[in-house]
Amino acid sequence: MIDIHNHIVWGIDDGSSNEDISLEMGLIAVSSGISDIIATPHCIPGSFENYCGQEFDEAFFRLREKLKQERSTSRLNIHRGMEVFACETTPQDLESGRICCLAESNYMLIECEFGEDPWFFRDVLGALLQRGVRPIIAHPERYYFVQDDTRFIFDLLNMGCALQLDSASITGDFGRECRSVALELLSSSAVQLVGSDAHDTATRTPDMREAADIVARNFSVNYANLLFYENPKRILSNRTLLFRGQSPSGGRSRPSSRYMSDEEYWGV
Ligand SMILES: [Fe+2]
Structure with missing residues (x-):
């Protein structure tokens, strides 16, 4: 397995607080097949x-050395x-090189406030796409606007x-609501990636x-798989991500769901 979302770098956010915890997170990752x-x-x-x-x-360099x-x-x-x-400053931060994509690819992991205005979030994502970035929305199942109505997510797709x-949403560790939204998104084939979003060695681990x-x-x-x-793996080599059931050469593609009117959605 490859984990694309992990707060293993110590001392710079609310993830690992010291090098021993980072080392232990590394051990958990290796022993669970990562x-x-x-x-x-976080930025x-x-x-x-x-x-x-x-x-x-330097924070990355220290982590690599410790694990090595x-x-x-x-x-x-x-x-x-x-x-x-x-x-608001995300597009400018990209242009000035203050923020970066994943592993030198064009894919950027992006999160928003849980209670964010979805139209504002959509504008930020649109601005990134215009600048050649492919946004990966971190844990959509945890945002209130998605929990209220998952249809909005298909616009973003x-x-x-x-x-x-987040793997913890699938297992139910973030509660019933997150789990049910995660399973709904999975069953509509809208999801392309799962990450651990690990922060520690006890409750939010890399396993x-x-x-x-x-x-x-x-x-x-x-x-x-x-x-x-x-x-x-495709992120590491900056290749196009696949949807469930889509073959690398094309074949069946994107999820069939689309934004529906309230009348269509509720069948009235
Ligand atoms: Fe995170």
């Missing part, structure tokens, strides 16, 4: 201002990434965004095996 982690510290103006630069790079020193984690590959918080669920099992049992092994391995 070969690569794209480390994605949130006013709270975790982890913009690109020397300090940011230990035999058990020496083969774990750490890639540089960031979880960008959508705000049609624009060219991808969806990444994604239970979530992968649930997807394999409830849907298919192929779908689990797509979400936990094939599409994450």
Whole structure:
């Protein structure tokens, strides 16, 4: 498996607080079958201002060195990434090089306030797409506007965004609401990626095996493989992400769901 969303870099956000915790998170990752982690510290103006630069790079360098020193984690590959918080300055921050994509690709992991205005979020995503970035929406199942009405998410998919669920939403660790929205998005084939969004070694760990099992049992092994391995691997080589049931050469494609009027949706 490849984890594209993980707060394993210590001391710069609300994830790992020190190097021992990062090492233990690395151990959990390796023992649960993860070969690569794209480390994605938060970049949130006013709270975790982890913009690109020397300090940011050094935090990754220290993490790689620490993991390399230990035999058990020496083969774990750490890639540089960031979880960008959508705000008014996001397009300018991209242009000035203050924010970055995942593992030198064109894919940017982007989150928003749980109670964000969906139209504002859509504008930010549109501005990124215009500038050649392919946004990956982090944990859509946790946003209130998605929980209220999942139809909005299909507009974002049609624009060219991808969806990444948190493994803890699939297992139910974030509660019933998140789990049911996650399963609904999975069953409509709207999801392209799952990440651990690991923050620690106790409650939000890098172990994604239970979530992968649930997807394999409830849907298919192929779908689990797509979400936990094939599409994450495609990010590492900056290739196009696939939808469930779509072959690399084309074939069946995007989810059939689309934005429906209230009348169509409610059948009135
Ligand atoms: Fe995160």
